[in-house]
Amino acid sequence: MTSETSPTKPQPPKHGALDAEATARIAQKRLKRVCPSRRSKVAERLKSIPVRARLGYLAAAAGKASPRKAIKAFCLECVCWDRAEVRQCTSLACPMYAYRPFK
Numbered sequence: 001m002t003s004e005t006s007p008t009k010p011q012p013p014k015h016g017a018l019d020a021e022a023t024a025r026i027a028q029k030r031l032k033r034v035c036p037s038r039r040s041k042v043a044e045r046l047k048s049i050p051v052r053a054r055l056g057y058l059a060a061a062a063g064k065a066s067p068r069k070a071i072k073a074f075c076l077e078c079v080c081w082d083r084a085e086v087r088q089c090t091s092l093a094c095p096m097y098a099y100r101p102f103k
């Protein structure tokens, strides 16, 4: 058995490489996982979130993310979705401070 790979075979994009259209398609599927009583609120908030952060937010909002990823989404939302701001967070008393990503 050989493990050859065709150079022309398309490779699936890495998570960060999804384009806006692919992200929107996945986001619609994930939105359906959110509890119906919260879905419209989550969908409304989703509109204000940068495309690159939407899938992480939706996984957390649907209760399908790991605690680590939920904290990541929480911190990102706290600082308007700017990773550098999470890294430079000055809220030393925040209960998420020790767990914040991008340190």
Ligand code: SF4
Residues within 6 Å of the ligand: 074, 075, 076, 078, 079, 085, 086, 089, 090, 091, 094, 095, 096, 097, 098, 100
């Ligand atoms: S650690 Fe900083 S960025 Fe994260 S939730 Fe707290 S205040 Fe916001």
